[in-house]
Amino acid sequence: MFKVPEKYRLTTGPMATTRDHGNNGAFVVPYPRGTAPLCCVASDGAGWEHVSVSLPNRCPTWPEMDYIKTLFWEEDDTVYQIHPPAGEKVDNHPYCLHLWRPVQGPMSLPPRFLVGVR
Numbered sequence: 001m002f003k004v005p006e007k008y009r010l011t012t013g014p015m016a017t018t019r020d021h022g023n024n025g026a027f028v029v030p031y032p033r034g035t036a037p038l039c040c041v042a043s044d045g046a047g048w049e050h051v052s053v054s055l056p057n058r059c060p061t062w063p064e065m066d067y068i069k070t071l072f073w074e075e076d077d078t079v080y081q082i083h084p085p086a087g088e089k090v091d092n093h094p095y096c097l098h099l100w101r102p103v104q105g106p107m108s109l110p111p112r113f114l115v116g117v118r
Contacts, residue, residue: 002049002101004042005029005071015041023049029071031064038064042072047103049073054096069099078107 008027010016017025023044028037038060041052051072053060060068069079079101101107112118 001074001077002044003072003074008040029068031067033063035064038068040068040072044103049079049101049103051099052093052096053099054093057095059095060097065097065099072099073101077101078109080107 002023004023004025005027006019008029009018010026010028011018015026023042025042027040027042029040030037036055036057039054043050049072051068053065053068065081069077073079079099081097082100
């Protein structure tokens with residue numbers, strides 16, 4: 001289930017939203033391991049749940065992206081980081097990564113043995 005961490009919602013400035021916007025808005029999320037806050041933009045339109053995650057001087061790390069996944073989705077939800085074909089890429093920020101989850105349909109994963117030893 002898609003949800004937003006209301007306590008981190010931006011409620012002033014040009015990206016301000018309120019609870020009335022539902023799961024759509026901008027969020028500044030402190031990361032517990034002492035790095036810079038993670039800037040997030042969430043949306044849930046057109047059949048997709050989406051969170052972009054950025055930092056000012058570098059791309060987010062895997063642990064940072066995983067932390068955001070746990071804040072915006074349930075533990076047992078699967079989300080994707082998509083690498084589209086070259087002609088479909090959109091790059092509005094050099095240090096931004098995205099998490100996606102389709103609203104409809106089951107999401108498949110490769111068998112665990114193809115990923116690694118558990």
